Amino acid sequence: MTTARASNPGAAGETGWRDRVRGAVGHGLLAALSLFCVFPIYWMYATSLRRPDEVYSVSLFPWPLSVGNYTHVADVLPIGRLILNTFVVALVIAVGQLLVGLLAAYAFTAWRFRGQTLLYLAFVGTWLVPFQVTMLPNYTLLYRAGLLNTLPGVIVPNLVSALGVLLLRQHMASFPRDLIDAARIDGRSAWSILWTVIVPNLRAPLAALAIVLFINAWNDYFWPALVLQRADSVVQLGLRGLFVGVEGPDWGGLMAGSGLACLPIFAIYLLLQRHVVNAFVRSGLK
Amino acid sequence: MGRIELDGLTRKYGDVVAVDGIDLDIADGEFLVLLGPSGCGKSTLLRLVAGLIPPTGGRVLLDGEDITHAAPARRDLAMVFQSYALYPHLTVARNIGFPLRAARLPRAQVRRRVAEVADLLELGALLDRRPRELSGGQRQRVAVGRAIIRDPRAFLMDEPLSNLDARLRQSTRAQFRTLHERLGTTVLYVTHDQVEALSLATRIAMLDGGRLEQVGTPTEIFDQPASVFVAGFLGSPPMNLLPARLENLDGRVRVRADGIEADLRPGEPDGSVEGVEARDVVFGVRPEHLRLTDGTGRAGTPVLRGVVRAVENLGAEEVAQCAVGGETVQFRGARPLGLAPGQPVQLATAPDHIHLFDRGSGRRLVWRPHPARTAPATPRA
Ligand SMILES: Nc1ncnc2c1ncn2[C@@H]1O[C@H](COP(=O)(O)OP(=O)(O)OP(=O)(O)O)[C@@H](O)[C@H]1O
Ligand SMILES: [Mg+2]
Numbered sequence: 001m002t003t004a005r006a007s008n009p010g011a012a013g014e015t016g017w018r019d020r021v022r023g024a025v026g027h028g029l030l031a032a033l034s035l036f037c038v039f040p041i042y043w044m045y046a047t048s049l050r051r052p053d054e055v056y057s058v059s060l061f062p063w064p065l066s067v068g069n070y071t072h073v074a075d076v077l078p079i080g081r082l083i084l085n086t087f088v089v090a091l092v093i094a095v096g097q098l099l100v101g102l103l104a105a106y107a108f109t110a111w112r113f114r115g116q117t118l119l120y121l122a123f124v125g126t127w128l129v130p131f132q133v134t135m136l137p138n139y140t141l142l143y144r145a146g147l148l149n150t151l152p153g154v155i156v157p158n159l160v161s162a163l164g165v166l167l168l169r170q171h172m173a174s175f176p177r178d179l180i181d182a183a184r185i186d187g188r189s190a191w192s193i194l195w196t197v198i199v200p201n202l203r204a205p206l207a208a209l210a211i212v213l214f215i216n217a218w219n220d221y222f223w224p225a226l227v228l229q230r231a232d233s234v235v236q237l238g239l240r241g242l243f244v245g246v247e248g249p250d251w252g253g254l255m256a257g258s259g260l261a262c263l264p265i266f267a268i269y270l271l272l273q274r275h276v277v278n279a280f281v282r283s284g285l286k
Numbered sequence: 287m288g289r290i291e292l293d294g295l296t297r298k299y300g301d302v303v304a305v306d307g308i309d310l311d312i313a314d315g316e317f318l319v320l321l322g323p324s325g326c327g328k329s330t331l332l333r334l335v336a337g338l339i340p341p342t343g344g345r346v347l348l349d350g351e352d353i354t355h356a357a358p359a360r361r362d363l364a365m366v367f368q369s370y371a372l373y374p375h376l377t378v379a380r381n382i383g384f385p386l387r388a389a390r391l392p393r394a395q396v397r398r399r400v401a402e403v404a405d406l407l408e409l410g411a412l413l414d415r416r417p418r419e420l421s422g423g424q425r426q427r428v429a430v431g432r433a434i435i436r437d438p439r440a441f442l443m444d445e446p447l448s449n450l451d452a453r454l455r456q457s458t459r460a461q462f463r464t465l466h467e468r469l470g471t472t473v474l475y476v477t478h479d480q481v482e483a484l485s486l487a488t489r490i491a492m493l494d495g496g497r498l499e500q501v502g503t504p505t506e507i508f509d510q511p512a513s514v515f516v517a518g519f520l521g522s523p524p525m526n527l528l529p530a531r532l533e534n535l536d537g538r539v540r541v542r543a544d545g546i547e548a549d550l551r552p553g554e555p556d557g558s559v560e561g562v563e564a565r566d567v568v569f570g571v572r573p574e575h576l577r578l579t580d581g582t583g584r585a586g587t588p589v590l591r592g593v594v595r596a597v598e599n600l601g602a603e604e605v606a607q608c609a610v611g612g613e614t615v616q617f618r619g620a621r622p623l624g625l626a627p628g629q630p631v632q633l634a635t636a637p638d639h640i641h642l643f644d645r646g647s648g649r650r651l652v653w654r655p656h657p658a659r660t661a662p663a664t665p666r667a
Binding site: 176178179181182183184185186187188189192197200201203 | 333336337338357358359361363364365367368369371373374375384385388389432436
């Protein structure tokens with residue numbers, strides 16, 4: 001070893017230098033990209049914290065800070081209730097989709113039954129059908145059921161997500177067969193195996209999926225806009241009211257409202273993110 | 287009680303017959319080892335008994351009761367998996383107690399039983415750990431603990447030692463033996479490792495291609511293999527098996543092949559072998575039953591003549607590969623054998639150590655007392 005190093009003195013130092021440059025370039029690139037992603041969010045909060053008469057300012061840092069936009073948005077909108085409503089809607093949708101996905105995926109992986117492949121293809125199919133195709137039939141159904149203009153009207157058609165079924169089916173298909181067999185021999189029923197063996201060990205993918213489904217539901221604008229014609233129902237519609245106000249967009253109010261609307265998402269993310277990481281580290285499965 | 291009877295048990299996967307009409311009666315308290323090469327259907331058979339897969343034919347009886355279609359949980363059998371199948375999200379204590387909690391036993395009772403089992407398996411210090419924080423040997427003991435806590439009618443074990451290193455395997459074997467003596471519960475144990483089978487079993491069932499080749503005590507299986515397959519599976523190295531011809535020369539029965547000459551019944555009174563007809567056989571002799579000779583032994587002593595090809599060191603012993611006729615014969619003896627490649631050798635054995643098998647069917651040939659005083663060699667099957 002010593003001789004090898006002596007005969008080629010430059011090699012080690014040179015590769016070390018190259019690695020360092022490569023690392024630095026990589027880090028620089030990643031930093032630039034993340035700045036690029038984060039900047040709009042930063043700008044939203046920066047703008048929301050400017051004084052209401054300074055919202056068009058382009059200075060990088062809002063100074064002096066002001067909560068004027070927040071008090072303003074609280075005056076014109078029932079922002080607390082909007083966020084609560086949206087939260088409930090998104091939560092019920094996400095939990096519903098998760099639950100349906102879990103049960104459907106379990107059925108698809110744990111049993112062989114007639115028409116299985118066909119049913120699965122149908123699930124995949126609904127995922128491929130564009131929203132616009134089902135939009136009007138769903139709308140008519142809601143109308144018949146008298147659910148237009150209600151929060152359940154937003155929730156019910158969204159309780160099943162093919163995405164959840166597909167993803168969870170993949171995870172369950174690769175779930176160790178022996179664990180399920182062991183639990184069967186140990187005297188658990190199929191139902192109890194799902195909850196005492198499978199779910200605890202699928203915490204990571206379930207948490208990740210929960211985040212995605214919740215954010216999807218939270219961000220959905222079109223469907224609530226169609227079902228709910230009132231601006232005081234969910235936050236997406238409330239914010240739209242600010243955008244199309246008579247004096248043009250109320251930028252300060254929009255930024256403050258959006259800033260508030262993002263907070264529950266951050267909260268959910270922080271809450272579940274820990275689970276995702278934790279579960280990855282803890283599970284002895286992979 | 288735990289008597290398991292298999293009656294024509296069959297499992298097909300499409301055209302593949304994984305388990306082919308197995309009839310087996312496992313007495314209460316027996317340690318029966320299912321032995322066979324990879325893919326012979328051992329795991330499938332075990333899963334059929336456990337009820338994890340339904341059979342395509344035949345029946346399973348437990349203490350006389352037909353459980354062929356009973357759910358696994360109803361069978362009161364416990365299983366130890368090759369992968370151990372410990373629940374990753376539960377601590378050792380909760381893993382061991384899992385079957386009792388599933389049976390809704392009171393919590394205090396579960397705790398007491400877990401402590402007892404942990405004591406028995408020396409797991410007391412590990413009760414709060416999770417499976418991923420355990421070594422392979424410890425995981426294995428937890429898996430055993432989870433099985434014995436239920437006090438089942440029988441244990442089903444699928445290669446429980448195959449993920450352990452050689453030393454641990456040996457000590458765990460000893461542990462299994464004492465555990466079995468202590469609990470007296472029926473064990474149905476799957477392995478492809480002959481050492482495990484020979485050292486643990488009260489009886490061995492040899493499987494090949496989904497069929498039972500032979501069932502017997504370890505001694506029977508080793509000393510009187512019923513077929514070429516069983517003979518070639520057991521022993522390390524396994525029995526030498528060479529094509530040969532059985533002849534009846536001047537009233538003496540002799541096996542001959544290129545480089546082999548063996549009188550089977552030296553010293554028998556003339557006429558005792560009348561009726562033995564010439565036939566193609568497989569000649570078998572175990573490597574450890576050969577010894578070096580200089581060819582000056584008693585006339586008629588079975589002798590194999592060949593040339594040493596290679597010598598392998600096993601530590602205490604050596605194995606020499608010798609070319610005999612067109613075949614390879616392995617010869618095992620205490621080190622050093624004093625042989626070198628290229629050297630001609632003569633290997634002698636005793637007539638008692640020679641096994642003969644029918645060339646066509648592969649079944650063992652045995653001497654059967656003939657009604658008319660003669661004893662023709664005929665296949666038993
Ligand atoms: N689910 C299945 N579908 C199709 N064929 C199968 C299935 N399970 C097992 N087999 C086949 O059945 C035969 C027996 O398999 P089995 O797992 O019982 O073997 P084994 O004796 O346990 O082997 P090993 O020692 O490698 O574990 C094999 O040929 C295997 O390919
Ligand atoms: Mg197997």
